[in-house]
Amino acid sequence: MVDIARRRLFSRIPKAQLDTQTPQRMPWLIEEQAFIDGCSRCNKCVDVCETNIIIHGDGGFPELDFDKGECSFCEKCADVCPEPLFLPRADKPWKQVVKITEKCLSFQGVECRVCGENCEYSAIKFRLQVGGSAKPILNESDCTGCGGCIKPCPSNAIDIYKTESIKQEV
Numbered sequence: 095m096v097d098i099a100r101r102r103l104f105s106r107i108p109k110a111q112l113d114t115q116t117p118q119r120m121p122w123l124i125e126e127q128a129f130i131d132g133c134s135r136c137n138k139c140v141d142v143c144e145t146n147i148i149i150h151g152d153g154g155f156p157e158l159d160f161d162k163g164e165c166s167f168c169e170k171c172a173d174v175c176p177e178p179l180f181l182p183r184a185d186k187p188w189k190q191v192v193k194i195t196e197k198c199l200s201f202q203g204v205e206c207r208v209c210g211e212n213c214e215y216s217a218i219k220f221r222l223q224v225g226g227s228a229k230p231i232l233n234e235s236d237c238t239g240c241g242g243c244i245k246p247c248p249s250n251a252i253d254i255y256k257t258e259s260i261k262q263e264v
């Protein structure tokens with residue numbers, strides 16, 4: 095068994111950074127330590143993902159790479175998994191939204207609306223600024239955390255932000 099809390103203890107990562115160090119897993123997945131204990135690393139989910147965003151991560155465990163694209167919530171990873179690692183699909187797929195950081199071009203006076211144009215949930219609107227470029231405003235209640243705005247952003251300004259901390263970590 096790979097003990098995540100123990101591994102992080104020795105890597106001396108401050109607790110405040112732990113959530114950002116946790117790999118991005120698939121939607122509807124059970125909590126991290128139970129996933130690590132139960133995943134056989136069979137790679138079935140990697141092969142079936144329709145947007146090819148599931149990659150071989152640390153230790154051979156599958157994780158998502160939003161730099162490759164977005165999650166379409168197709169449920170194929172959950173359907174193909176032979177282990178009991180996924181929660182009921184009636185639940186929310188995960189508790190995360192994106193965060194638009196100060197690397198956004200609009201903070202430098204450059205007009206850009208790429209993220210809004212690529213959000214199929216219309217979660218990003220633009221607010222005109224007096225004498226400046228329109229700035230993107232995220233409506234968190236509309237954001238599904240799909241990651242669809244991350245890859246198209248020309249300044250790599252969008253991060254995933256977990257809205258609930260990983261409770262099993264100490």
Ligand code: SF4
Pocket residue numbers: 120121142143144145146147148158164165166167168169170171172
């Ligand atoms: S739900 Fe579909 S698109 Fe999202 S990670 Fe799973 S297989 Fe890939």
Ligand code: SF4
Pocket residue numbers: 194197198199200206207208209210230246247248249250251252
């Ligand atoms: S795509 Fe990136 S740079 Fe462009 S407005 Fe959105 S966050 Fe800013």
Ligand code: SF4
Pocket residue numbers: 191192212213214215216217218232236237238239240241242243244
């Ligand atoms: S993560 Fe998905 S839903 Fe949220 S703003 Fe980006 S594209 Fe829209």
